[in-house]
Amino acid sequence: MRALRRRLTRAGLSGLIVTHLPDLRYLCGFTGSSAALAVTRWRACLFTDGRYGQQASEETQAAKVEVVTSSAAVAAVQWMAAQPGVRLAGFDPAWTSVAELARWKAALPGRLRRSLLAAVPGPMVERLRAVKDDDELVLMTEAARTGCTLFERILKYIRPGMAEVEIAAELEHQARLLGAEGMSFETIVASGARSALPHGRATGIPLPRRGFLTLDFGIIRNGYCSDMTRTIFLGKPRANERSVYQAVLEAQETAVATVAAGVRCGDVDEAARSILRREGLAEAFSHSTGHGVGLEIHEPPRIGAGQTSKLMPGMVVTIEPGVYLAGRFGIRIEDMVAVARTGRQILTPAPKALIEL
């Protein structure tokens, strides 16, 4: 909250309306699914509805709690308007819909309708969230380790003929038993030619006797997301399957090795891309190299071509190059990597050499 207030002052704002739930959780600890937070330089108030009254008063730190029967966000805007000394309050235009902003303005008295609210120039809270403090890094390390434990367990479970969804079901079940609150995104289990779908949902299709199997999954633990991908082989890979795997692995490891404070995100992406280009696989790598991760599965920074923003100590990003050959097979390898003061720390210690089952 203190760091946010410094940023508010620097941006010439006397307050901020926060409605994006991960931002709320980050700033005041509230974990429910409906609330709005108004922050001024001196005060903060969380508005929520009757379903969350008790939970909000138990969880919320550094803000007063008000239970309202109408829109929490409108109540937050009206509270803001009534604070003495508040002239200009920011809101995040990325998390405020056009319709919502119209409702907020309609609830303000005429003279404030045009003057009170201003879109903040960049994602103010998300930028704070991008740099994790030590407590957060502990939680993220735990989440990533739980992911690795899950990978070990699922390797022992996989049998030929099993349906992709059975693997997803077992993985998610074990995740719960290991203390996950849920999965951070829809589990990807894509086998055979389906591994060429970068986001292949698990289907009822039985595993082929031979072919790649991509597992891309993440858990949520204490609010923080993990994200990892491993591609394994069922049966014996052919020489060209092995060599494409090696190319992806080299691209991944090369990109990981460039992760360090002060490095441009675009340069990390290029590190992976240049390896695949050398192997004639540039076209087959159809997405960015990675993304920030934390309370949300996708957060700043974006590790993509041309991104000029620089990595900072405390950022946690995924490094996940892939190659997708439509109708044939696909391979992706992904770790979570924390940017350290010097160098980096890989949060996903699971092995990456090609596993043959």
Add this chain to the structure above:
Amino acid sequence: MRALRRRLTRAGLSGLIVTHLPDLRYLCGFTGSSAALAVTRWRACLFTDGRYGQQASEETQAAKVEVVTSSAAVAAVQWMAAQPGVRLAGFDPAWTSVAELARWKAALPGRLRRSLLAAVPGPMVERLRAVKDDDELVLMTEAARTGCTLFERILKYIRPGMAEVEIAAELEHQARLLGAEGMSFETIVASGARSALPHGRATGIPLPRRGFLTLDFGIIRNGYCSDMTRTIFLGKPRANERSVYQAVLEAQETAVATVAAGVRCGDVDEAARSILRREGLAEAFSHSTGHGVGLEIHEPPRIGAGQTSKLMPGMVVTIEPGVYLAGRFGIRIEDMVAVARTGRQILTPAPKALIEL
């Protein structure tokens, strides 16, 4: 798509930009997580990125597919601007952020920046989605039945001393095995005094020897969400616990009995609320009576106090009154109900008399 085009014509629009994923799925069948659709009176084009190229061409109906390397929504807006005869294109202000709209406008040539895009007056596609056709009703009936099967299975699994999360884990595992793609929201397992939290997340807390246990869960199957709640009792309930349960059950059944085409949503809410008011429990019922459900877990219509919109045949809503006595206990009972041409059909046949385990 045809019904949408009629609505566009009626609203004086020559096109619509669609970015909300459930709307996309509804209109053209695409199930990926990143795309935008541009619809004119004569043509439709889906824009997505490289990760979804193959999937989009397999799934998409009634629209051309274009894979783009930059923003899919910006590409859709630019395509729209280039269509002959398109003067005014709508977008849904509830699903378009202030930042996104600014990006769209910045990508248009100067003269179109002010004139091309207009917020549609109400949720155009969501309103179509609110009324389910026969195929959708079959899928929703299946999803709701799967929910009931899950409830039966979990009843057999629950044992005293078990942690709430174990129950959630087993429920979610069984859901997968029954063909669910995932859960439609975070499973609620709230026991003892925690049942007074309307949205009590499952915790590691062991079940008490006596007390209420609320299970509120939903699955996603073929894209459609189910939603049901049952509150059971562990041990022997006291007379007052029994009588509050009866009051909630009466409120729920009374509200269900009012569901019919032409009835105002606010009147359905009032049917439940008036029963609880009579029992002196009005204050303890701190949320709305229900909501529409379909491709999303919360859709129009809202079954809340004062809502004047009317139920239409084909709508599917939840009816879920509850009573929450902080520090003591809570009870909620929820069914999915389809509005028929005459009367209604309850999609959740699981028993509602108080179960004592």
